[in-house]
Amino acid sequence: MSIGCLCIHGYTGSPEEVQPLVDFLEARTEWEIANPTLPGHGEDLDLEGHYYQEWIAAAELALLDLMKRHDEVYIVGFSMGGMIAAYLTAKYRVDRLVLLSAAGKYVSLPQMAKDVLEMAGDAWNGVLADNDLFRRYQKKMRDTYVFSTIEFMKCVQFTRPYLREVTCPVLIIQGELDGMVPKAAAVYLEEEIPSTEKEVVFLKQSKHLICHGDDKDELFNRVLEFIGSAQQEGVT
Structure with missing residues (x-):
């Protein structure tokens, strides 16, 4: 049985956001991963x-390209990519869906306040340049075309109703320290998606860039275990 897996990055992001997971899966499977x-x-960025x-x-x-060549296709979506992934899962026959920090709801104000305070403390101590969160988002804020944020919101609004049409097995993973997508988003996704087989995992040490977080090894193994179980079911 041939398998294809589509990974979709987030708004203002790049494939690098999910590349660590891609590398992990490629090293342990024979799947074609896009x-x-x-x-x-x-x-x-060139969003204008x-x-x-x-x-x-x-x-x-x-996705359509993968579906031409493979018996089963899975989708992994990060942040805004998670909402696009849910939409495509509802529209096509996708066997499994993984949602990472999916932006069904966005901006966790309490955690964002903590992140800002942390960056302020680093700035006071003269080590702001060493703050990983600051370095990652500084360039994004500088390069993001302002009206593209409206497009991001439109994307979420367009895809959100399709959550109720997802029926395949779903794994939802959310970082508890995520300052962009609140913890409540994972609960919302679980409530909206009617799949009978779904699992929600909270990673205690992870912020928004979940594939680069301190819990990434747990994330990678959870994803492989979840998707791999589909193959085991197909064999039995």
Whole structure:
């Protein structure tokens, strides 16, 4: 049985956001894994003139390409990519869905306040340049085209109703220290998705960039165990 897996990164992000998980899966499986760059995204952002429909279409084309060659296809979506993944899962026959920090709801104000205070403390101590969170988001804030944030919100609003049409097994993973997507988002996803087989995992030491967090090994193993169980079911 041949297997394809589509990974979809988040808003203002790049494939690097999920690449550690891709590397982990490629080292342990024979799956074909697609990890495309959404239009206007990547290490050098160029979001002006791009719309959320393009982001969805790019992921959809990558999915259709995998479906041509494989018996089973899985989707892993991070942040905004999680919402696109849910939409595509509802639209096509996808066997398993993994949602990582999926932006069904966004901005956790309490955790964001903690992150800001942490960065302020590092700035006071003269070590702000060493703060990983600051370094990751400084470039994004500088390069993000302001009207693209509206496109991000439109993307979430468009895809959100399709959560109720997802029926395949779903794994939802959320970092408890996520300052961009609140912990309540995972609960919301669990309530909205009607799948009979679904699991929610909270990672205690992870912030938004969950594939790069302190709990990444637990995340990788959870994803492999969840998706791998589909193959075991197919054999029995």
